[in-house]
Amino acid sequence: MTISKKIVLIGHFGVGKTSLIRRFVENTFTEDYKVTIGVHISKRTINISENEDISLIIWDLEGQDDIKKTRPSYLLGTNGFIYVFDLTRPVTFEHLNDELAFLKENFSTVPVKVVGNKVDLVNKIYLKEHSEQFDNVVDYFVSAKTGSRVEKLFAKLAQDLIQK
Amino acid sequence: MLKELKDKYHKNNFQYILVDDLGVVLEQDHPILPTIIGEKIQDIHPFFEILTHLLTTVNESFEFSCINLDFNNQEPLVVDVTLKTHNNNNLVIIENLTKHYNNYQLTAQTRNESIINSQILVLKNEYLLEKETFKNNFIANFSHQLRNPITASTIFSDLLINSNLNDEQKNYLEIIQSANKDLKQRIEDILDISKIESGKLILVSKVFNLKELLKNIEVIYNYLASKKGLSFKLEIGEKVPTFIEGDQYRLKQILANLLTNALSYTSKGHLHIKVSHNHSRANKVNLHFEVEDTGCGIAEENLESIFDRFTKIETGEEQTGVGLGLAIVKYLISEMQGNIKVESKIDKGSTFIFNVSFKTSNYTQDQKEELLNNQLPELKQKYNILLVEDSEIIQLSILKILASTGLFFINIISDGEAVIPNLVDQKVDLILLSNTIQGYSASNISASIRSLSKEYKKTPIIVLSTQGYKDDIKRYKKNGINDVLVKPFDKHKLLESIKKHLK
Ligand SMILES: Nc1nc2c(ncn2[C@@H]2O[C@H](COP(=O)(O)OP(=O)(O)OP(=O)(O)O)[C@@H](O)[C@H]2O)c(=O)[nH]1
Ligand SMILES: [Mg+2]
Numbered sequence: 001m002t003i004s005k006k007i008v009l010i011g012h013f014g015v016g017k018t019s020l021i022r023r024f025v026e027n028t029f030t031e032d033y034k035v036t037i038g039v040h041i042s043k044r045t046i047n048i049s050e051n052e053d054i055s056l057i058i059w060d061l062e063g064q065d066d067i068k069k070t071r072p073s074y075l076l077g078t079n080g081f082i083y084v085f086d087l088t089r090p091v092t093f094e095h096l097n098d099e100l101a102f103l104k105e106n107f108s109t110v111p112v113k114v115v116g117n118k119v120d121l122v123n124k125i126y127l128k129e130h131s132e133q134f135d136n137v138v139d140y141f142v143s144a145k146t147g148s149r150v151e152k153l154f155a156k157l158a159q160d161l162i163q164k
Numbered sequence: 165m166l167k168e169l170k171d172k173y174h175k176n177n178f179q180y181i182l183v184d185d186l187g188v189v190l191e192q193d194h195p196i197l198p199t200i201i202g203e204k205i206q207d208i209h210p211f212f213e214i215l216t217h218l219l220t221t222v223n224e225s226f227e228f229s230c231i232n233l234d235f236n237n238q239e240p241l242v243v244d245v246t247l248k249t250h251n252n253n254n255l256v257i258i259e260n261l262t263k264h265y266n267n268y269q270l271t272a273q274t275r276n277e278s279i280i281n282s283q284i285l286v287l288k289n290e291y292l293l294e295k296e297t298f299k300n301n302f303i304a305n306f307s308h309q310l311r312n313p314i315t316a317s318t319i320f321s322d323l324l325i326n327s328n329l330n331d332e333q334k335n336y337l338e339i340i341q342s343a344n345k346d347l348k349q350r351i352e353d354i355l356d357i358s359k360i361e362s363g364k365l366i367l368v369s370k371v372f373n374l375k376e377l378l379k380n381i382e383v384i385y386n387y388l389a390s391k392k393g394l395s396f397k398l399e400i401g402e403k404v405p406t407f408i409e410g411d412q413y414r415l416k417q418i419l420a421n422l423l424t425n426a427l428s429y430t431s432k433g434h435l436h437i438k439v440s441h442n443h444s445r446a447n448k449v450n451l452h453f454e455v456e457d458t459g460c461g462i463a464e465e466n467l468e469s470i471f472d473r474f475t476k477i478e479t480g481e482e483q484t485g486v487g488l489g490l491a492i493v494k495y496l497i498s499e500m501q502g503n504i505k506v507e508s509k510i511d512k513g514s515t516f517i518f519n520v521s522f523k524t525s526n527y528t529q530d531q532k533e534e535l536l537n538n539q540l541p542e543l544k545q546k547y548n549i550l551l552v553e554d555s556e557i558i559q560l561s562i563l564k565i566l567a568s569t570g571l572f573f574i575n576i577i578s579d580g581e582a583v584i585p586n587l588v589d590q591k592v593d594l595i596l597l598s599n600t601i602q603g604y605s606a607s608n609i610s611a612s613i614r615s616l617s618k619e620y621k622k623t624p625i626i627v628l629s630t631q632g633y634k635d636d637i638k639r640y641k642k643n644g645i646n647d648v649l650v651k652p653f654d655k656h657k658l659l660e661s662i663k664k665h666l667k
Contacts, residue, residue, distance in 0.1 A: 014276055035276050035277075036232075037242075037268055037272055038232055038265065041210050042210065043210040071230075073226060077214055089283050090287075
């Protein structure tokens with residue numbers, strides 16, 4: 001049996017939402033940046049257990065510097081969020097807590113995974129220096145470029161969706 | 165006519181699709197999307213899976229704008245989608261806005277890229293700044309650590325030269341002395357550069373005797389020039405004032421730097437130094453300086469870069485200097501509101517020309533007289549000196565200097581706790597206090613001495629410091645410290661300061 005779930009990726013522009021999805025869906029990566037406008041939707045089915053598949057309908061939203069600017073219709077019927085920020089650009093995680101509070105308020109029952117992308121560009125010391133901001137908030141440090149923890153991120157979210 | 169046109173254009177941009185509550189296509193008009201009657205709309209693109217939940221509502225309207233739809237073998241489309249739900253007869257309206265949105269994409273692309281670039285630039289600058297600060301602190305700390313050993317080496321060589329040595333030994337020692345001097349100069353230069361870069365190099369403004377300063381320079385460089393078989397001439401213009409206000413040590417540093425260079429690049433001929441009056445305005449006087457040599461000269465392509473850090477004029481012969489000197493000179497001159505330039509011809513020689521401004525007023529007759537009678541007093545009695553220093557090598561060298569004069573009784577302690585008991589126990593006329601005492605800062609020790617009874621308020625305290633920054637010196641003075649000798653110091657400086665404060 002296959003069920004389908006809607007997953008929405010949000011975050012500032014240029015943080016790598018499109019790249020993460022391309023890594024997950026097509027297993028490709030490019031250094032070029034093509035700005036997403038509106039929304040792109042793609043799909044990948046993954047196997048959860050022996051006879052259980054889950055079809056993830058992934059919504060790749062246009063980047064916004066403020067989550068409140070997102071078109072409400074894009075968020076209709078969302079089953080899970082992935083909030084993406086760029087580890088190398090502090091502006092993209094400065095207001096992380098406010099952004100997450102917005103989701104909590106409006107989608108209190110929808111699971112959210114918070115990821116810091118482009119981990120290939122920073123070192124451990126950098127992560128340590130920012131640990132106050134990241135600890136207890138960030139679920140995964142990922143890299144669309146190397147693919148590090150991308151599969152894991154989606155798999156874990158899918159698992160969470162099944163259990164609900 | 166209008167209706168026809170409207171139908172034509174309107175039609176091309178819109179597709180109306182009728183679907184049942186499961187999403188099966190019942191009817192459609194002008195095809196924009198590759199939908200097929202009888203098949204589920206959800207199957208043509210995953211976007212439409214969102215409809216699955218919405219189709220069960222009745223008399224509702226949903227709008228989705230700017231949806232990117234990719235189909236195999238078709239140009240990507242960007243459309244607005246409207247859903248109007250009716251019982252089993254739901255209308256899906258597709259408006260093709262690909263052109264419009266593609267234009268918008270281009271605008272967004274430019275905007276986002278430029279914002280991200282500026283953010284990356286800011287990050288880079290922050291990173292560079294951090295590195296720069298680290299470097300400057302590192303240089304400053306490291307140079308300070310070199311001061312104690314160099315001080316000791318300088319003092320001991322000075323002491324040794326006066327002992328019984330044969331000619332060969334004297335020769336060796338002179339080489340050591342000159343190496344010490346060189347090392348000391350390089351450390352000073354490096355410190356100056358790091359001070360300049362961290363904005364900590366600040367000029368003082370004090371009245372001084374310009375002509376005396378120039379005469380002193382003349383004595384030294386006349387001697388050095390004659391040793392190389394060169395002639396030396398100092399010319400002072402008529403209207404050049406005797407007393408001016410500014411930083412005499414830095415002016416001396418500028419001239420010494422230029423003259424030392426001139427000396428090392430010249431093997432025959434002369435060195436000239438000319439000082440003349442440019443103009444006076446309000447309470448400022450602008451002076452013109454020239455330092456001329458008949459040395460190897462500088463190639464035209466090098467003229468621009470010689471004031472940069474770490475460049476050295478290439479001559480094929482061996483040269484001295486790390487090349488920081490001219491960068492410091494240029495900075496000091498610009499701090500004195502002046503300019504420097506150089507004129508040069510290969511094999512004919514070079515002339516460094518600069519002008520700087522000094523204050524002329526703001527000093528009294530008394531100050532002038534004090535400057536003129538600035539001879540050191542001769543001491544008439546023996547004094548008690550307390551030396552607080554934990555470096556044994558410095559203890560020993562100071563002991564030797566003071567002992568050689570026969571003027572002082574010396575008591576040495578190396579631990580901060582013993583200072584006060586020692587003071588109370590015996591008469592102390594002057595305290596020499598190191599800034600490297602374990603667990604104590606010179607400022608703290610001084611402050612506690614000053615807080616004792618009245619008789620200790622006036623005992624001169626001279627700090628022997630590894631730090632020569634203006635901030636440090638200010639802090640020392642605030643805590644009742646009378647003078648600061650920055651390591652490495654030599655015999656002359658030490659005695660000068662002691663005598664001045666025992667006067
Ligand atoms: N080094 C590195 N670069 C990445 C990574 N992920 C994305 N990028 C680069 O970051 C830029 C932006 O990536 P996108 O995936 O287009 O970002 P986005 O979040 O979709 O941006 P918008 O569509 O404008 O919201 C591109 O140049 C990518 O190549 C990563 O993990 N490592
Ligand atoms: Mg994108």
